[in-house]
Amino acid sequence: EAGVAQxxxxxxxxxxxxxxxxxxxxxxHATLYWYQQILGQGPKLLIQFQNNGVVDDSQLPKxxxxxxxxxxxxxxxxxxxxxxxxxxxxxxxxxxxxGSSIDTQYFGPGTRLTVL
Amino acid sequence: xxxxxxxxxHVSVSEGALVLLRCNYSSSVPPxxxxxxxxxxxxxxxxxxxxxxxxxxxxxxxFEAEFKKSETSFHLTxxxxxxxxxxxxxxxxxxxxxxxxxxxxxxxxLKVEL
Numbered sequence: 001e002a003g004v005a006q007x008x009x010x011x012x013x014x015x016x017x018x019x020x021x022x023x024x025x026x027x028x029h030a031t032l033y034w035y036q037q038i039l040g041q042g043p044k045l046l047i048q049f050q051n052n053g054v055v056d057d058s059q060l061p062k063x064x065x066x067x068x069x070x071x072x073x074x075x076x077x078x079x080x081x082x083x084x085x086x087x088x089x090x091x092x093x094x095x096x097x098x099g100s101s102i103d104t105q106y107f108g109p110g111t112r113l114t115v116l
Numbered sequence: 117x118x119x120x121x122x123x124x125x126h127v128s129v130s131e132g133a134l135v136l137l138r139c140n141y142s143s144s145v146p147p148x149x150x151x152x153x154x155x156x157x158x159x160x161x162x163x164x165x166x167x168x169x170x171x172x173x174x175x176x177x178x179f180e181a182e183f184k185k186s187e188t189s190f191h192l193t194x195x196x197x198x199x200x201x202x203x204x205x206x207x208x209x210x211x212x213x214x215x216x217x218x219x220x221x222x223x224x225x226l227k228v229e230l
Contacts, residue, residue: 004159031216040125042206042220043160056217091159095216102148102167103216107159 002026004108006092012114018080021111025073025094031055032069033105034077035091043091049075079113087115120149120209122221130229135179135194137224139207142188148210149190150218151181155203163205166190177201202228 005024013019025032031050035043046065048055052072060067064083069075079086089110095103123138141147148167152160164175171183181192192205207221 040222042208042222043218044220045217048215048217055215093159102210104162104165105216105218107152107161109157109159 004092004094004106006090006108006111008111009109010112010114012116013082015084015115016081018078019082019113020076020078021090021092021113023075023077023092023108025075025092026106029094029096029106030072031095031097031103032075033093033095034067034075035093037089037091037110039088046077082113082115084115087113089113120207120219120221122205122207122224124224125222126225126227128227128229129197131199132196135192135197135201135226137192137205137207137226139181139190139192139221140188141190141207141209143209143211145211146183146185149181149183150208150210151175151179151190151192152206152208152220153177153203154206154223160206163192197226197228199228199230202226 033048034046037043046060047057047067049069052069067077089112091110092108093105095105097103119142121140150165151163154160164173166173166183174180179194204223204225206223208218
C-alpha cells in the first residue's frame with residue numbers, strides 16, 4: 001500500500017515570495033492533516049480536513065496561509081507571502097476516518113521549507 | 117488545556133542498555149496517548165498507542181509503554197537498545213472528545229553508542 005506522498009521534498013525561497021506544497025494521502029483515507037514542525041519542536045496541527053470540508057483550522061495563520069482539498073483527495077497548502085519564521089518542515093498526514101474517531105495518522109516524509 | 121511534556125531533549129545510551137524516554141501529560145481526563153518515531157529526513161511513524169484498554173502497551177521494534185494514571189505518565193521503554201533505534205521520539209496526546217487532533221511534545225533525540 002502506498003504511503004502519504006508529498007512534494008516537493010525541499011524548497012528554498014526568499015521572504016515575501018509565495019510557495020505551495022502538495023500532498024496525496026493514502027487511498028481511501030477521509031481525513032487529511034497539515035502540520036508545521038519548526039526545528040527543535042514537535043509538529044503543530046495547522047489544518048484538518050474531513051473529505052473536502054475543514055474540521056479544524058484554529059492554528060492556521062489565515063492572513064498568509066491557505067489550504068484546500070477540493071475533491072476530497074489530494075491537498076495543497078500555500079503560503080503567501082512567506083516570512084522568515086515560516087522556515088520549517090511541513091508534514092502531511094492522513095487517517096481512515098478521523099473526525100470524532102481516534103484513528104491512526106500516517107505521515108508523509110514532509111517538505112522542508114527554508115525562507116531566506 | 118491539554119499538554120504533554122517530554123523530559124530530556126537528548127538521551128544517550130549504550131547499545132544493549134535499557135532505553136527510557138519520559139512523557140508526562142496534563143489532563144483531568146485520561147487522554148489517548150501515542151509515541152511516534154522520526155528518522156532523519158523522514159515522516160513520523162507510530163510506535164504504539166494507548167486508547168484506554170490495557171495499561172501496558174506493546175509496540176513495534178520491541179518498544180513498550182505503560183500508562184500510569186496516578187503519575188500522569190506514559191514513559192517509553194525498550195530493554196535493549198540497538199544502533200538502529202537512534203532517532204527522535206515524540207510523545208503525543210489526543211484529549212477524550214477532542215476529535216483526532218494530536219498535540220505533540222517537543223521530542224527526545226535518542227543517541228545509541230557502541
